Amino acid sequence: MSVLIFIDTTDGHVKKSSLEVLTYGAKVAEQLGTVAEGVVLGSVTEDLAALGKYGVKKIHQVADDSLNHLDAQLYAKVIAQVAESTGAKVIIFSNNVDGKAIAPRLSVRLKAGLVSGAVALPDTSNARPDDPVGRGFVVKKNVFSGKAFANISVSTDIKIIALSPNAYKTVAGDGTAEVVAFNATVDAAKVKVTNTTKASGEVVLTEAEIVVSAGRGLKGPENWGMVEELAKVLHAATACSRPVADAHWRPHNEHVGQTGFAIAPNLYIAIGISGAIQHLAGVNRSKVIVVINKDAEAPFFKAADYGIVGDAFEIIPKMTEAIRKLKGVA
Amino acid sequence: MKILVCISKTPDTTAKIAFTDNNTKFDVNGVQWIINPYDEWYALVRAIELKEADAAATIHLITVGAADAEPIIRKALALGGDEAIRVNADSHDSFYIASQIAEIAKQGGYDLVLTGKETIDYNGSSIGGMVAELLDQPYVSLATKFELAGTKATITREIEGGEEVNEVELPVVVSAQKGMAEARIPNMRGIMAARTKPLKVVEPIAADALTTVAGFGLPPAKAGVKLVAADNVEELVRLLHEEAKAI
Numbered sequence: 182m183s184v185l186i187f188i189d190t191t192d193g194h195v196k197k198s199s200l201e202v203l204t205y206g207a208k209v210a211e212q213l214g215t216v217a218e219g220v221v222l223g224s225v226t227e228d229l230a231a232l233g234k235y236g237v238k239k240i241h242q243v244a245d246d247s248l249n250h251l252d253a254q255l256y257a258k259v260i261a262q263v264a265e266s267t268g269a270k271v272i273i274f275s276n277n278v279d280g281k282a283i284a285p286r287l288s289v290r291l292k293a294g295l296v297s298g299a300v301a302l303p304d305t306s307n308a309r310p311d312d313p314v315g316r317g318f319v320v321k322k323n324v325f326s327g328k329a330f331a332n333i334s335v336s337t338d339i340k341i342i343a344l345s346p347n348a349y350k351t352v353a354g355d356g357t358a359e360v361v362a363f364n365a366t367v368d369a370a371k372v373k374v375t376n377t378t379k380a381s382g383e384v385v386l387t388e389a390e391i392v393v394s395a396g397r398g399l400k401g402p403e404n405w406g407m408v409e410e411l412a413k414v415l416h417a418a419t420a421c422s423r424p425v426a427d428a429h430w431r432p433h434n435e436h437v438g439q440t441g442f443a444i445a446p447n448l449y450i451a452i453g454i455s456g457a458i459q460h461l462a463g464v465n466r467s468k469v470i471v472v473i474n475k476d477a478e479a480p481f482f483k484a485a486d487y488g489i490v491g492d493a494f495e496i497i498p499k500m501t502e503a504i505r506k507l508k509g510v511a
Numbered sequence: 512m513k514i515l516v517c518i519s520k521t522p523d524t525t526a527k528i529a530f531t532d533n534n535t536k537f538d539v540n541g542v543q544w545i546i547n548p549y550d551e552w553y554a555l556v557r558a559i560e561l562k563e564a565d566a567a568a569t570i571h572l573i574t575v576g577a578a579d580a581e582p583i584i585r586k587a588l589a590l591g592g593d594e595a596i597r598v599n600a601d602s603h604d605s606f607y608i609a610s611q612i613a614e615i616a617k618q619g620g621y622d623l624v625l626t627g628k629e630t631i632d633y634n635g636s637s638i639g640g641m642v643a644e645l646l647d648q649p650y651v652s653l654a655t656k657f658e659l660a661g662t663k664a665t666i667t668r669e670i671e672g673g674e675e676v677n678e679v680e681l682p683v684v685v686s687a688q689k690g691m692a693e694a695r696i697p698n699m700r701g702i703m704a705a706r707t708k709p710l711k712v713v714e715p716i717a718a719d720a721l722t723t724v725a726g727f728g729l730p731p732a733k734a735g736v737k738l739v740a741a742d743n744v745e746e747l748v749r750l751l752h753e754e755a756k757a758i
């Protein structure tokens with residue numbers, strides 16, 4: 182028995198969300214009195230052994246070049262082989278773009294119940310006399326787009342958890358992992374990747390710790406310079422409300438909410454956004470929400486932790502300045 | 512070209528979220544039901560566009576749900592699609608639902624199965640991948656574009672901070688999100704036509720549920736907003752740094 186963690190990579194680098202699942206998976210293993218092992222597919226340029234500091238003891242690598250790009254069908258087949266050979270009882274993914282493609286397939290392959298979008302460690306204490314279905318292995322996940330949570334009980338022998346990005350804090354200790362080559366049967370990929378485009382040098386919205394977001398209150402695209410400047414001093418990603426993306430003031434990959442990205446940063450700063458329920462659906466899992474709006478009645482204030490009622494055009498530059506001062510940058 | 516579009520029923524985006532039966536059931540009291548937005552706006556509309564470009568294409572809709580899902584599937588038929596299938600089962604387990612969809616998909620021999628990116632109530636984002644595995648077909652998830660040339664599909668999918676273009680031979684299962692198509696509104700002709708389109712009800716096959724909902728809960732209420740005066744932005748920054756430890 183072991184806990185197996187899927188280490189997701191991009192261009193040979195371990196993704197930030199992988200560090201979260203490694204930390205989480207090690208904790209699950211500790212809880213179950215077993216060891217955490219990792220599986221990584223394709224070639225990796227980073228030092229995998231160093232990932233031992235997140236608590237993983239052994240990493241199985243299938244360094245086949247045809248696994249350098251995601252083909253969910255192929256990935257699930259290979260991970261299933263590793264899971265079977267290591268006797269994994271709990272398998273952990275990040276509920277990121279790749280996890281959402283692979284975990285459901287593996288769930289079918291191994292007949293293993295899947296909880297996607299988990300936000301906490303599983304509850305394995307089955308002493309709950311008042312709640313007969315709540316026994317065994319129960320995992321808390323977000324439902325109703327962050328407006329509620331559900332405790333999902335998994336009844337199968339093998340369990341799969343896909344952890345929400347940013348839901349579990351990475352903790353590094355010391356230790357090194359033993360990296361072993363795993364000999365898997367790898368079929369030909371059916372999905373061919375012909376092109377990849379990535380915004381370079383910017384903070385990735387879905388992974389960002391801090392997000393600075395602005396809405397129609399900013400009046401027009403020409404006013405976004407100060408939003409970007411604020412984001413820059415905070416090392417934050419930028420986001421926007423839907424009408425802003427629809428009007429092409431900002432690119433669509435910044436649109437958050439029900440129909441855009443769902444994010445859960447540590448800090449979400451909403452400027453000139455009214456806080457419509459569909460907007461909140463994408464951001465309400467943020468840990469701290471700051472709202473800047475000239476209308477004291479804006480619904481967003483009800484969902485906020487901190488707020489300023491005032492004119493964004495005056496407040497943003499002052500805020501940037503104050504943060505510069507705080508961080509000691511000129 | 513045969514397309515199967517998976518349609519689910521979800522509470523309206525503005526529905527009040529509450530629970531009954533000792534927090535084990537979603538409170539449906541006063542809830543307005545809609546077609547899950549991703550299924551309607553992106554999966555279904557893209558299927559309709561594909562049919563508009565290829566008169567020989569057929570679109571079937573499938574929903575796994577009780578009789579109360581029928582208004583939703585009729586509404587979907589009013590937008591487009593040739594016929595609908597309702598598998599008469601009420602379940603919230605992804606594997607169970609996927610097993611039903613896969614069974615219908617096998618029988619129908621579809622070239623393309625389209626799902627939404629996720630349901631806005633259970634947020635599983637899992638059923639498309641499960642169906643693909645059950646069918647042993649490739650799966651491209653979170654797709655923002657879908658183009659077809661003969662039997663080769665060129666699909667753009669979301670990756671962290673960007674996009675990736677995938678090429679794959681049909682048959683394939685694809686989950687759709689924003690970018691795939693522009694939402695449409697059903698017109699009178701569509702609504703009239705939908706009344707006479709076939710809606711087949713079939714009984715479910717035996718399948719396991721791998722998970723159950725032990726209970727629901729609401730996140731703890733926010734303590735309330737701490738307001739800072741507009742002329743005291745430095746105080747906000749201090750609070751974020753010292754109190755919230757967010758910067």
Ligand SMILES: Cc1cc2nc3c(=O)[nH]c(=O)nc-3n(C[C@H](O)[C@H](O)[C@H](O)COP(=O)(O)OP(=O)(O)OC[C@H]3O[C@@H](n4cnc5c(N)ncnc54)[C@H](O)[C@@H]3O)c2cc1C
Pocket residue numbers: 395396397398399421422423424425436437438439440441452453454455456457458459460463473474475476479491492493494524548
């Ligand atoms: C099915 C559906 C799905 C949707 N999905 C999404 C989604 O994913 N994401 C999303 O964002 N929206 C979504 N919407 C739209 C949503 O309902 C709102 O219309 C939208 O979020 C409003 O955007 P906004 O807050 O930028 O603009 P507005 O509602 O116009 O608000 C602008 C705000 O700026 C404030 N303001 C104006 N001037 C200033 C100033 N100088 N300084 C400070 N504040 C100022 C105003 O007081 C106001 O509160 C969806 C709607 C529907 C029906």
Ligand SMILES: Nc1ncnc2c1ncn2[C@@H]1O[C@H](COP(=O)(O)O)[C@@H](O)[C@H]1O
Pocket residue numbers: 517518519520547549550554573574575576605608612625626627628629630633634635636637638639
């Ligand atoms: N009961 C259902 N009947 C038919 N299709 C469904 C059902 N539930 C979910 N789907 C489809 O699967 C997609 C993903 O759902 P989920 O995995 O639950 O987030 C949805 O967008 C639908 O297209």
